[in-house]
């Protein structure tokens with residue numbers, strides 16, 4: 001599932017995040033957290049995970065995710081990898097084609113997270129930098145993603161993807177992975193589509209319309225069948 005979720009962060013939260021991610025933030029070489037294949041492909045900077053700004057930013061992003069009903073419906077999160085933060089600028093300005101690891105060690109809390117869904121939450125606006133698109137290979141095409149600050153893209157972790165070189169300015173983002181209660185991308189997509197259509201039916205026919213009640217039950221029974229909570 002490829003999904004663009006708008007306004008995950010408010011403009012004020014983007015400002016707060018950007019203030020914590022300034023030039024004097026504890027940026028370190030992104031290769032410190034890369035394994036094998038990624039080592040030669042990765043040229044960016046990441047915020048040191050054990051730093052105070054990282055703790056504050058993590059909490060800000062997680063709180064924003066928790067209040068977003070669309071995010072919940074789309075991802076059906078079981079575990080969320082502690083959000084990380086990166087910067088592409090100057091000489092450290094790209095991440096070549098790679099796949100994300102299937103199981104990743106999250107630090108807060110310490111746990112293994114299976115990567116079902118990859119998330120990029122943009123913290124710099126598209127006018128602030130040149131290049132830097134997230135390029136995701138689909139079965140037959142390549143999607144180029146560059147979103148307004150505060151918006152987020154969800155995409156299957158199984159895809160080959162890259163961040164194109166940033167040739168002007170700085171691309172700043174948060175990124176993390178989700179282990180979903182519903183492991184199958186197909187099943188998750190069916191549930192998401194059904195939930196979105198149910199929203200429309202509810203607003204048209206009302207919460208208590210018998211067909212709406214019945215279909216809401218079907219949604220939950222499918223979720224019960226497929227979810228591993």
Ligand code: NI
Nearest residue numbers: 098099100161
């Ligand atoms: Ni990646």
